[in-house]
Amino acid sequence: MSAVTLNPPATAPERKDRKPKLSGKHLTIRVLQYLALALYLIFLGFPLLWLISASMKSSGELNSLTANLIPQDFHFSNFSEALQKQGLVRSAGNSIFVAIATTILVIVVSLPGAYALARFKGKIRAAGTGWILVSQVFPVILIIIPLFLILKQVGLVDNLWGLILVYTTYTMPFALWMLQGYVQSIPVDLEEAGAMDGASRLKVLMGIVFPLLKPGIIATAMFSFVSAWNEFFFALVLIQSPENYTLPITLKMFVGGEGKVALGPLAAGAVLATIPSIIFFALLQRKLASGLMAGAVKG
Structure with missing residues (x-):
C-alpha cells in the first residue's frame, strides 16, 4: 500500500482589524458634524465665559465702551466683595x-x-x-x-x-x-x-x-x-x-x-x-x- 500524505489544512489568513477608510463625501460630512458640534458648544459656553470675564474686570473697564473677553487687569476683589457685603454664603x-x-x-x-x-x-x-x-x-x-x-x-x-x-x-x-x-x-x-x-x-x-x-x-x-x-x-x-x-x-x-x-x-x-x-x-x-x-x- 502506498503511503498517503495528508496535507495540513490551509490556515485562514490572519484578519487584521482595520478601520474602514472614509470616502471623500463621508469625510466631509464628518468634518461638518464636528464643526457644528464645536459651534454649538461655543454658543452654549460663551455666556458663561463672558460672565467669568466680567467678574474679574474693574468697574471702569465694565462701564467703558470697549468690550474685551480677556480683562485688562484681573480684579479678584469682586469675589471677596460679593461674599462679604450681601450675605451670599x-x-x-x-x-x-x-x-x-x-x-x-x-x-x-x-x-x-x-x-x-x-x-x-x-x-x-x-x-x-x-x-x-x-x-x-x-x-x-x-x-x-x-x-x-x-x-x-x-x-x-x-x-x-x-x-x-x-x-x-x-x-x-x-x-x-x-x-x-x-x-x-x-x-x-x-x-x-x-x-x-x-x-x-x-x-x-x-x-x-x-x-x-x-x-x-x-x-x-x-x-x-x-x-x-x-x-x-x-x-x-x-x-x-x-x-x-x-x-x-x-x-x-x-x-x-x-x-x-x-x-x-x-x-x-x-x-x-x-x-x-x-x-x-x-x-x-x-x-x-x-x-x-x-x-x-x-x-
Whole structure:
C-alpha cells in the first residue's frame, strides 16, 4: 500500500482589524458634524465665559465702551466683595436647602402619581391629565396674590418651608408629565411576568419598575433642582427677611436704590451661584448615563 500524505489544512489568513477608510463625501460630512458640534458648544459656553470675564474686570473697564473677553487687569476683589457685603454664603445655604428639599418632595410625590397616570385608566387619569395641562396655562402673576394670602393665613409667608411647598406644587405637573412618559416606555409584560412569579405589586414596583425608571427619576431631579435654584418671582414675593433670602434675591441686592449696579460684584456673585448647580448636574449626569445603560440591559 502506498503511503498517503495528508496535507495540513490551509490556515485562514490572519484578519487584521482595520478601520474602514472614509470616502471623500463621508469625510466631509464628518468634518461638518464636528464643526457644528464645536459651534454649538461655543454658543452654549460663551455666556458663561463672558460672565467669568466680567467678574474679574474693574468697574471702569465694565462701564467703558470697549468690550474685551480677556480683562485688562484681573480684579479678584469682586469675589471677596460679593461674599462679604450681601450675605451670599447664607443665601447659598438657603437655596441649597430649598432646592434639595423641593427635589426630594417632587420625586417622592410624583413617582407614584406618574405610575398611576400611566397604568390606570378611568376618570381619575383623565382628571389628572387635565390638571397637568390646565396648570401650565395660567401665568404666575395671576396666582401670586391668592397664594400669598393663603400662605399668610397658615403662617408660611417668609418661611423657607412655605417656599418649598410652592416650588413643589409649581414643579409637580411637569415632573408628572416627564415621569409618565418614562413609565409608559416600560413594557407591561415585565410587570405581568413578575406577578406570575408570585411577586406582589409593591415588590414588582420596587424590583422591576423603579430600577428601570432611574434615568427618568434623575432627569426629573435635575429639572426640579434647577427650577427651584433659579426661581426668582415666588421668592421675591414670599420671602421678606434677609436671613431667609435665596440666591436670586441676594443677587438682586447688588442693584442700588437709584438703579446703580455693582457690575463686578454682581458678576462674581453670579459665577459663584452657578457652581452648586454645575456640581449637582455633574454628579447626576454620570448616574443618568449609567441608568440609561442599565435600563437598556434590563429592558
